[in-house]
Amino acid sequence: MAFWLRTHNNRRAHNDFDAFMGHFGALLRELEPALTHQSPAETRRGFGPKANLFDDGDNYVIRAAVPGLKTEDIHLSAHHEGLTLKAESSADTAPEGYSAHRQERASAAFSRSFAFPTRIDADKIEAVLRHGILHITVPKAAAEKPRQIQVRVG
Amino acid sequence: MNNTPENNHEALKPLSNRPTVAPRVDVYQNDKEYLLLADLPGVTQDNLSVEIEKRTLTLEATMADLPELEAVELQWRPVDFRRTFAIPNDVETDAIGAKLLDGVLRVHLPRTQAHLPRKIQVSMA
Numbered sequence: 446m447a448f449w450l451r452t453h454n455n456r457r458a459h460n461d462f463d464a465f466m467g468h469f470g471a472l473l474r475e476l477e478p479a480l481t482h483q484s485p486a487e488t489r490r491g492f493g494p495k496a497n498l499f500d501d502g503d504n505y506v507i508r509a510a511v512p513g514l515k516t517e518d519i520h521l522s523a524h525h526e527g528l529t530l531k532a533e534s535s536a537d538t539a540p541e542g543y544s545a546h547r548q549e550r551a552s553a554a555f556s557r558s559f560a561f562p563t564r565i566d567a568d569k570i571e572a573v574l575r576h577g578i579l580h581i582t583v584p585k586a587a588a589e590k591p592r593q594i595q596v597r598v599g
Numbered sequence: 600m601n602n603t604p605e606n607n608h609e610a611l612k613p614l615s616n617r618p619t620v621a622p623r624v625d626v627y628q629n630d631k632e633y634l635l636l637a638d639l640p641g642v643t644q645d646n647l648s649v650e651i652e653k654r655t656l657t658l659e660a661t662m663a664d665l666p667e668l669e670a671v672e673l674q675w676r677p678v679d680f681r682r683t684f685a686i687p688n689d690v691e692t693d694a695i696g697a698k699l700l701d702g703v704l705r706v707h708l709p710r711t712q713a714h715l716p717r718k719i720q721v722s723m724a
Contacts, residue, residue, distance in 0.1 A: 495675040496672075496674055497665065497675060498673075499666060499671060500668065500670075500671050501668045505671070506666065508665075511640070512640040512701065513703045539627055542629050543627035543628060545625065546626040546628050546633070547624065547626040548625045549624055549625060550625050550636065576643055576663075577638070577642075577701050577702010578640050578663075
């Protein structure tokens, strides 16, 4: 998402309208916290955790960075075309009995879907949470795996 | 090891091209302590150092490498983490404790109780 925003800004020609919108945007940003009472962490909701996707031939392998989440916070569901990863808020809006001095960590709930280039075997998906990284192994549907074809001499 | 003829191609690899970034932290407080939470995904205890020197707390950590598989899409790369904090004056540095769990480092910085208001008994002369 961030990449798209960057290229979009480069293409816009600089003109007076842009300058006006720039000022207006700055004014909105100043007013917004007062109007909506949202912390920076909450306004980031929606995009979900950063995830890397690998292909080891037989499986797709996902590594999603989810520090602070416990297995009970994570909901993973699959159907034959894709995978949905959801999490509740990691409940770190000032722990009980403390006041917040600084908050940079995202605490928003998220829902994120993964679509795969080939069909997958939803029954055989495995997921392990280790040191704040979620490791998901998604086997490809048997028909989709690359197969060696024997060449015979005719 | 890296200079044997079979491994000559290693010499052309760039030196560690990992960026060093500051981990995101939350800092909370109550009368008893400051609580610092730092997001350190992919970091294990052996790859983490928490050091105190005078009144500075330094966190340094390194993430595990990516698996050596064909990448379809990469949204994050392993980085090194580093961040320093000034320890408030009312912290008992000897009693600072830290715990790493689920990719989050929790540092407890107990406060001396001297900052709490104290009632002074007034005796009648």
